[in-house]
Amino acid sequence: MTEFAAGLDGVAGADGATAEGAGTAGAAAGEVNDARAAGAVDTTNADAETTTSTAAGTAPGASTSDVYRGYLAQNPVLLAPMAGWTEVVFRSICKIYGSGLTCSEMISAQGLAYDNIRTLKYLDINPQEGSAVIQLFGSNPQVMALQASRIEELLGTKLAAIDINMGCPARKVVRKGEGSAMMKDPQLASQVISATVEAVSVPVTVKFRRGFEHGCETAVDFAKMAEQSGAAGCCVHGRYSKDLYHGESDWGVVGRVKDTVQIPVVASGDIKSSSDVFECMRQTGADAVMVARGAQGNPWIFLQCREIREHSGDAGDPQNEVPMEERIRVARFHVEKLAERDPRSVVHMRNFFSQYFKGVPAASMYRGMVTSCATIDDFEDFFDQMWNASLTHGYQKVLDADPLQRGAAYEDLEHWAQQLREFWDSEN
Numbered sequence: 001m002t003e004f005a006a007g008l009d010g011v012a013g014a015d016g017a018t019a020e021g022a023g024t025a026g027a028a029a030g031e032v033n034d035a036r037a038a039g040a041v042d043t044t045n046a047d048a049e050t051t052t053s054t055a056a057g058t059a060p061g062a063s064t065s066d067v068y069r070g071y072l073a074q075n076p077v078l079l080a081p082m083a084g085w086t087e088v089v090f091r092s093i094c095k096i097y098g099s100g101l102t103c104s105e106m107i108s109a110q111g112l113a114y115d116n117i118r119t120l121k122y123l124d125i126n127p128q129e130g131s132a133v134i135q136l137f138g139s140n141p142q143v144m145a146l147q148a149s150r151i152e153e154l155l156g157t158k159l160a161a162i163d164i165n166m167g168c169p170a171r172k173v174v175r176k177g178e179g180s181a182m183m184k185d186p187q188l189a190s191q192v193i194s195a196t197v198e199a200v201s202v203p204v205t206v207k208f209r210r211g212f213e214h215g216c217e218t219a220v221d222f223a224k225m226a227e228q229s230g231a232a233g234c235c236v237h238g239r240y241s242k243d244l245y246h247g248e249s250d251w252g253v254v255g256r257v258k259d260t261v262q263i264p265v266v267a268s269g270d271i272k273s274s275s276d277v278f279e280c281m282r283q284t285g286a287d288a289v290m291v292a293r294g295a296q297g298n299p300w301i302f303l304q305c306r307e308i309r310e311h312s313g314d315a316g317d318p319q320n321e322v323p324m325e326e327r328i329r330v331a332r333f334h335v336e337k338l339a340e341r342d343p344r345s346v347v348h349m350r351n352f353f354s355q356y357f358k359g360v361p362a363a364s365m366y367r368g369m370v371t372s373c374a375t376i377d378d379f380e381d382f383f384d385q386m387w388n389a390s391l392t393h394g395y396q397k398v399l400d401a402d403p404l405q406r407g408a409a410y411e412d413l414e415h416w417a418q419q420l421r422e423f424w425d426s427e428n
């Protein structure tokens, strides 16, 4: 782990537009309703023949699909886009820990068209990420095309690809016919994809679900339509829109899509551990996988996957093994970088915090305490206290202790934690 903790120093501060921090992107993520099978569709731009000479070591003149495949071949374990979570600092941390291509939170094309400053901030890409994917959502082909081309002009080589979100189930998105509602209108979806493809030279990919209405699987036809409309790749989340994020994600549908289209296919849904990563790729034949909730507060999942890939070994279950000091280092680093970009955004660390310290001794007490942190100084103070505690009161000792001895070590820690709580309350 230490090798990577040192690497954190490489994450630059602000670069380009300032980031919003971990707020919610163009739309919140929740998810909702209503489907029909993808029928016959207008096809334009067949076979993703748009060419480009950018990135990933792909030969000049390669198709966008080849370029995208090149990115996935370099590293097939990607951080999934998550509104409210995958802001630029967290993405950079995941990249340092070994994630493949990173992707912005979803951004409203209409919001960009209004030059909404808040929306523009989501276009920030850190040099640490190299180039990254920007995800757009919208249902107006002209608006999508224009905004995609503006983004390409603005970001230049920092832009790896444009991804179109056709999977978001949030009510406020679906109500406007955007996100997963596009699965109910494959003809319009095709127009959106082909207009976007024509507007940019980078790969355009599409992320969608198993289908819209529960039980009505349309993903295979939808993938065919996307490919015929010029998409360079697709990502399939194996839940229906109606399922939101509940229930099991079906990896079978990813395999069915993979068997049908030629463009690279990325799997999403229920990838919570490194063994899920490899099992999903084995079962589905997918070219890559996206880690979503499994990466919240757990950038170490990428480190473990990388270790497995490089040494073909089993590195165990990462989050349980992460030393307390390492968690503090990463969380502290995260909040410091948020503060450099926008001091108001540090409050978002409260959410990240509970994920970084999930399952550690006295976690719930710490979660309670962190709610009184509002400024970077509060957080610095708090992390100092945690750091000292970790060294002198031995969190690691608790984690390392023989299970039979753990009770005593834990009691000592709880006692100390209680004192800290009292001190903290008296100061705040």
Ligand SMILES: Cc1cc2nc3c(=O)[nH]c(=O)nc-3n(C[C@H](O)[C@H](O)[C@H](O)COP(=O)(O)O)c2cc1C
Pocket: 025, 029, 080, 081, 082, 083, 084, 085, 104, 105, 106, 135, 165, 167, 168, 207, 237, 245, 249, 268, 269, 270, 271, 272, 290, 291, 292, 293, 294
């Ligand atoms: C809080 C949250 C926010 C999300 N935001 C986005 C988003 O902005 N764009 C997107 O394509 N998918 C988004 N997703 C969906 C994920 O990328 C992923 O497809 C889904 O969570 C399934 O993976 P999982 O079961 O491993 O979490 C979001 C998911 C969550 C939990």
